[in-house]
Amino acid sequence: MEMICTVCPTGCGLTIEMNDGIPGKVTGNLCKRGLAYAMAECTNPVRTLTTTVRLCNGGRPLLPVRTTKPVPRAQLREMVDVLNGLSVSAPVAEGTILVSDILGSGADVVATRDVMGV
């Protein structure tokens, strides 16, 4: 399996030997972080999700949100669907937990800005 490491701008081209779906030797990385990246990408790639939720009484229709830590890539769409059904009322502060442990990922969804009520 081949991939480009995205840990830093160097962008090493990584080659991972796969044995029955299990990652083995990694080559092409210039540093150790590339190894960890390759392992994660082969087993359970994770991403930080950022999106918006509906906002009421805030003078703006949307509130930007994020997950507090990276979540499984495979769950991103499902999480967006969950969050598209959510509605939050102002005032709300940056960091306020809006959904705890979203879809059992262990990550919370928090507001990424303050919005005062109007």
Next chain:
Amino acid sequence: MEKDRIGNKSDNPVASAIVSVGSFDVAIIGAGVVGAMIARELSKYRLKVVLLDKESDVASETSSANSGIVHAGYDAEPGSGKARLNVEGTRLMPQVCRELDVPFRRIGSLVLAFDEADREKLGQLMEHGRLNGVPDLRIISGDEVRTMEPAVSKAVVSALHAPTAGIVCPYQLTVGAVENAVENGVRLMRSWPVRRIHRLPVSSGAAPGTGSATVSETGCISPRFQLMSDSESLTAHYVVNAAGLYADEVAALVGDRYFRIHPRKGEYLLLDKQLGKTVHTVVFQTPGPLGKGILVTPTADGNLLLGPNAMNVPDKSDTETSSEGLGKVAEGALRSVPTVDTRAVIRSFAGLRAAADGGDFIIEASKKVEGFIHAAGIESPGLSSAPAIGVEVAEILSRCGLSLEVNPNWNPCREPVLRFADFNPDERAHAIAGNPAFGHVVCRCETVTEAEIVDAIRRPAGAITLDGVKRRTRAGMGRCQGGFCTPRVVELLARELGISPDAVTKRGVGSNILAGPSKPEICPVNRPDASLPGHEIGRLPAEDAAADAKREGGNPAGHVADSMHAAAAPGEKRMPPRHASVVIIGGGPAGLAAAIEARKSGMVDVVILEREEEPGGILGQCIHTGFGVHLFGEELTGPEYAQRFIREAMAHGVKILCGTMVLDLDRDRRITAISSVYGYFTMQADAVILAMGCRERAAGALSIPGARPAGIMTAGSAQRFINLEGYLPGRKVVILGSGDIGLIMARRLTLEGAEVPMVCEVLPYSGGLTRNIVQCLEDFGIPLKLSHTVIALHGKERLTGVTVAQVDARRMPIPGTEFVVPCDTLLLSVGLIPENELSRQAGIPLDGVTGGPVVSMDMQTAVPGIFACGNVVHVHDLVDHVSEEGRLAGRCAVQWLQAGGVMQRADGTDAPETCLPVIPVMAGSGVRYVLPRTLRKTGIEPESRLLFRVAEPARHVVLEVRAGDTVLASIRKVRVAPGEMESVRIRKEWLDRVPEGMAVSVRVVPSELPSVQEPGTPDEKSSPKTLSDIRCLVLDMDGTFYLGDRLLETSVGFLETLRESGRKFLFFTNNSSKSPDDYLSKLSRMGVEIRSEEMMTSGDVAVSFLLRERPGKTVFLLGTESLKRQFGSAGIRLIDPASGWTPGFGNPVADIVMVGFDTSLAYDALSQACWHIRAGAEFLATHLDWNCPVEGGFIPDCGAMCALVEASTGRKPRFLGKPCMETMKAVLERTGACVEEVAFVGDRLYTDVATGVGNGASGILVLTGEAQEADIPGSDVKPTWVFPSLKELGEAMKGNGKR
């Protein structure tokens, strides 16, 4: 509302489903400028008139896209209708425009003659003009033309001057006439296509043509016509057919088929207002068989317009542009005005002329159908004639029996239009005081306020579409072409029309701007009318203590927002600040950081002027992560990053005036601004920091050929719609450009449920971060098509697809690779442009490469006391760097103030810093630009960095900072790319090593090459200890081996000695005017025989460089025939100088311009070389020598020719010959030697010796030529060895050479 019913429904089978909307004396079909002028004319009389148009707005077809010229009237055939109506219309035009409050400028016109044949035609035109009654015509000489219009071509021999010609905005004239007509009682019905016209049975009492049918007030006479749209009908006694392109089809509805309309397309290029004063009159060419030729004219709004060409097309809705057509337009314009810079194009468009058979206007009553009047075939000079056509049609109607009874209440003047941009300061202040919405600028490029847009919507016949707003107010018509204001105008249209934003259209049904809400049940936020109040956040210094106390006990979540809203209640008037120590223009990341730092550095009153309603800049809509990795060591979202700085600014007592737009800045740091809270105000700043950021490159600048449907917007506008407004711009979105914004939007759109079929990138590499390519494209299976671009747009109302094609190395589409991608939206992520309109106003010099102000190390512009930071200086890729640059600017501005900057200025002397010697900074090979442009040895701050971008992606390179041959700093990089800014910290240690008068340069060097030296390493270290290490000598010729045509005595036997010692050698000369064979013959004549591979010129270096590093590239060569042969036989693709060439579109652009020692230099070739460089070609030169020594003196050499090109283009060449590294590479390539084995031998320190020691090899000086022993101590270049002549060198090499 009239609910008149048609007498006999059975006549009309469709009528049952159709609603009748009234009965009229006259129905005018077509609300272009002709229909509008007829309507206005008829509104003078007591008549019931209806004006119908099939489009959603008036002036939607021909009247929206033409030259806007009011012709003097000499063109038309004497005696024709065109001639009569043109002269009369032009006479009426000034008064009509005054009454309608439409800008009209009588600027006169010139018809240029380029030769005798043209001159003859001028005489004919003059005679026509005399017969047509055109006043004040005059034929003037070429010199007189150029006195009048200095930009006009030198080739012009004569011209016809017509002072009565003028310019007017065609759609504003139409809108004005329609509004005035409506104000006087005419009914306007838009989106009312006339599908059928029934001729109604004439009642017994009304003998047709007797006039009795016109007594509508009595209502006793039945009308002649029933007109039907898809859902409505109306009746009329008279019908005027002013249907433009469709006039023949309308005539056919009543069976009148005696003329046909032939659409004839004309394409135009509209240029930035900066070029609006290129010419001051309408500049025509002598008309040829194909029309009036390409004109160059200022527009009524101050732009420059080029066009039109003329092409008959079959389709009446075909307003697609083509690259060939636009190329012809540019070419034609350049013939008249050779200096027009076609890169300043902000929009290309096409219009259709409604030409009829016979060539004259058809303005007459139908011979076949009673009461049906044609005003058809109105091509040029239709706009000029329109006021006269109105009068003429009224007379025809009268002759046909319509009684024209004067309307005593007729008001010739329409309600004046308030144009904020045209107001003087008092008017501005007054306007905002009366209506705060004048304090809210919606379109920055054209300074259009919310009040004007609202007025344009609310007026009679007001705007109901985005295009409608644009034509009435110019919002979206400036250089950014709506990139910024589109979302705001959509919002205003939705609010004023009471519709949801996704119902707003570009130009009527089907052309919606947005696809729909991005989430279920988005509740639109009703923003208050008459603009939002400008908020002031932060406190005055005196308020600090109280505020601090409040904050400590206050709401930790909302204190930022809290003080923002608490500061000013809506409508509350406050006193604007009159003075501040530091004023920062722009409250984005750069401005916030600068303000915080200025406060921290001890300035009391620091004010940020921010045009948005809250600070933070674009970060508010960048909801993704990736911000702050460098500054905070964590990945923040845009809003999180912004809020950290906003909180810090508040904590430090920075005063932020939001909703405040700076309109003007001058060199004395006087700022004029407006806000809905403070009104119009002027303030004095001791120091100014520019932090206006950048804007997106717009679609107009790309000139993608094809239609202009809705569904094309910048990635940033789309981001705003999705992340702030909750609307999706489309369902199926192609993204052009793979910069980070484009990539991020691909992910965002996908997550919000849209489909992204592909991202196209014209370059062979992406400008975005690898991480974004992986996480935004690969994660979602979105293909990235490198070396592909969009070459055509499809769709009439809304985009239906784009044609994509692969491009070659010159970015030209490769025929046969085109394919169509169905989509409803095209997002453009094609670059960012620093926003420097204010900098220009202040007279701040800008850098041609970055587009931002030229700044010194302390971020000071060339105007003392005005600093700049962030994306206004150059576009950064990381916000962390923007913030750092802001801090630097903030601190340096304060230091400047504390050093007495203001006082110094007051007594007229320079600020102290500017007296210090500065070190220029230059971009070396492989580097696109470096900032700052100058360095000083003092005042180095922790943030002081050289920031630069490489010219192209590369792996395994070293980034070198050099002063001459001294490497000051070098950084090894595994990978570099133009999209990722590089930075080197500026250190005093290495600045101190820069000799006086020497520049610092930054360059990219392949890291395999041995020239890399650690900073501070003495040059000697890499030099070999003894001559025995030298295996290959590179010999200079003149002054070293021979003098002129005479072999030096000391050279005899030298080559034999070398050969015997087993060493290789190579003769090298920088002179690229002769071929290696020429030198072989010369040496042969002196009795010296060498092999051809032992001879090398800078031409060989160039060939080797091109083959190795620029394979396949096309080269435009300024060189002698022998150099051309040398290039040609190496297989290099040369672009020959074209004969009869004119600059402009359509010419193939060379990848590279190579300047050699061209002793056959011709002006034509020189100007073509400059053109290619301006068009983007890389600028290379064989060698840098300024002069070539010849018997009896010097002749100008390659370096001098390059200086000429540089003076014209502003671009510096990359040199290849001695002493440049490329020469070393070529020598190594040719000889197979390694660098430590090579010595350059010669009589000059700065070329021969420097090539060796400067590139990791050795340098041997012989004293037979230019340099003397006494020169060595004073020289920066130290030879490895010095010998009196080759003879002694040969002696020294004997015996120790064999290993």
